[in-house]
Amino acid sequence: MFKGFLSWLRMPEGPELHLASLFVNRMCAGLVFTGAVEKSEVNKNPEVPFCCDAYTIRAQSRGKEVILTLTPFKNDGKRKVGKHQSQQPMDVVFRFGMSGFFRFTTEADLPKHAHLRFYTAESPRRVLSFEDTRRFGSWQANGTWQKDRGPCVMFEYEKFRENVLSNLSDKAFDKPICEALLNQKYFNGIGNYLRAEILFRLQIPPFVKARTVLEGIEPKNEDKKEIKKTTDTARKKGVKVETPDLLSLCHTVPLEVVKLGENGYKPAKAEYSVLQAWMQCYSVDGMKSLSDHNGRTIWFKGDPGPMVPKGAKSRKNKWKVQKDHDYTDSKKAKKTYTESIALEKPAKKKDNTKVKKESATSKAQSGSKRQKKDTKSVSTEPADENTKTKKQGKRSSKVPPRTRANKIKGQQVEELIKTKRNPITCRESATKAKLQRRSSGARRGRSR
Template sequence: MPEGPELHLASLFVNRICEGVVFTGPVEKSEVSKCPEVPFCCDAYRIKAQSRGKEIRLTLTPIKNDDDHRKSKVDKNISQQPMDVVFRFGMSGSFRFTGLDELPKHAHLRFYTNETPHQVLSFVDPRRFGGWQPNGNWQADRGPCIMFEYESFRENVHSNLSDKAFDRPICEALLNQKYFNGVGNYLRAEILYRTRIPPFENARTVLQGLELKDEDKKTADTIKIETPDLLSLCHTVPLEVVKLGGKGYDPQTSNYAIIIAWMQCYGVDGMKSIRDRNGRTMWFTGDPGPMVPKDFKSPKGGKRKVQKHDHDYTDSKKAKKKRTGDVANKMPVKQKQIKNIKKETKTSRSERGSKRQKIDEKTIDAEETKRPITRRSGTGQELQAKIKSKRSQVNPKINLPSAGKAPQKKRQSGKAAEAITHDAFPNNGLSVHPCFYNL
């Protein structure tokens, strides 16, 4: 995210490319941007930039001559007064200077030169978290710049130590632009790492006793050598980034290798990281301090949350409460689903049982149809009488016993018994003659 040094480098970039260049026509806004229109139109004007903390201001100054004065009376849309447009970069804002054919995709505000072919100075913001304000001024709730208003910056902090903003840990207080205008996430990590102050130490405890004495009101280099405290590092560390020049943060080439090599703590291997109460990742080493959030979790590598704001905290933000109505409405739905599932399982089991019964009945009927059916005419007594008559015709000496009684045989010995058996049952002593099997 662009911080104080990056916005200052952007202002240097604009002043360098706009030196001696004349712009013309209206300031054009993209159709998708929700920021306000810039009501400025002039045949010839110049652009100059200035930064302050996390803001940058472009001053559009018309080039006046007699012809322009006459045209302004005819065409009221032509501007004759300078206009200030204040920009905030948000998460991904920057300025680009390209040809008309190479216009960036996310160029949301464009200033055209009067040369041929036309060139364009454009404000590029892919995520559209930044914005601008025509006829704007520096925001009143932002403190003095940490780089170019150093004495005012220190005095503003010490005169307001009773503010509730300093009840927080020092790592969260450093993001408050009311007192630390220009400090962002990577700068606070580098500053606290060099002071060896635990990031979750109370801010008021850390800052008390750091008043700037009269003999210390000298140049920044002298302060850096003699009294390198937390507030002096808030001034000198950003200036180190500025000294890296465009090579450290060049919007034209997006080469960040040099500034990454400069970092000693932020995102460096071996360092610890914890999310503060604002959801920002704090990089540090050693003990985190007594005000570390409860049940803190280190963020996973490679995944960073993108929040739709500038991360400039001025007051404590209340956490959004979950609506209990939504939770209550979800519970009955789950219970109904469970009941429906149980009903479906019951019905499926009953259906399976009925299907099985039908299959068993069908198999039983099929087996019964396969069996041979033997039909006998008459009652049991009639059948017995027929058997007796047939047997008497074959061997009238033998009288069959009545049904249900076992035949009683008289014991005979010798040849008489053999004669009876062979005569009565000539077929190897069978009790029933084969001719009766089909009855």
């Protein structure tokens, strides 16, 4: 399920990258790595110039980025240090693209798409690898957090909130709110499925101007868990309710995914059923979908809003749960049955053609035997299949003389040829011809 699910669902977002960092820290705790960092030949990302006899690995995430810190052991004076040995820690920044994630395996079970590898010092060796099937992911040696990315929506909430509300004059907020939420300068960690879930919970149309949605939010909100007082549909009745604002949900909704833990994010085991069950809007049956101005699909419910792109088309739900696991097998069986019928049809046509030819030949034979006799009546008794087979086997090499009976038979043969495309008519004509042969044979027996 993972390859199909992740390939179209979204690029891994803030929660997935944070869970990936937790995975690295758990698997690499207490382990010593050694040697050079190895890159696959097919990957176009740069080499990581790090080589050390002994080093450790630690990970941390921020929005849609993960940093692996490679820290060499301090030299105790007993061990010689080579010329190419790294002495200083190195930060390698990863961006996962559409299908990147970390995997920890034995050297014998190294994945096919493991494009960057870190080997342990034990025997047999194990490997921490960055796996990326589509190769859209990237890494940067001696890198830092991207300057164009804003504070993390999950772990730098106060800075994130201040960054958005103090820059509402930016032209980025002239766009629809669904497109503004993908701007990593302000919403670092929010992606395609998270924006759909956030807007759905607040019942905000996706194609409403972002500034219009954000201007009503209070600028001061020190407490992460604080929610502002607003009125909803109950305003008509004069009842006020407390609901979180959009920036608050940009913080809490990703944390809900993080709380799912490995049950929600298992790329190595291709398991996403828990995350699928958690989603209320994204690719859920009954929800609507449209392409935004960047070609990304936004899922929503109700009115899309006034800023819908011209010619925007709805996209079908690609995420379908297979309730019946035998559906594919039954579908294949049905296809095989259809193919078998198609193969039998040409054979039937050939058989019918053969019957027609044999019927025409048998008529000519019966005409030669009845040169002096004129048959006027035809028996209506059904033909015997055994008799039919025996008489069809006899063929005459002589051409019958031109008689009145033969002329009548010749006309019947021409009619059979004209109707050769209609197998039902051919069979009826062939049956009449066989009945005539039997009737003529009975008359010859009485004359004797």
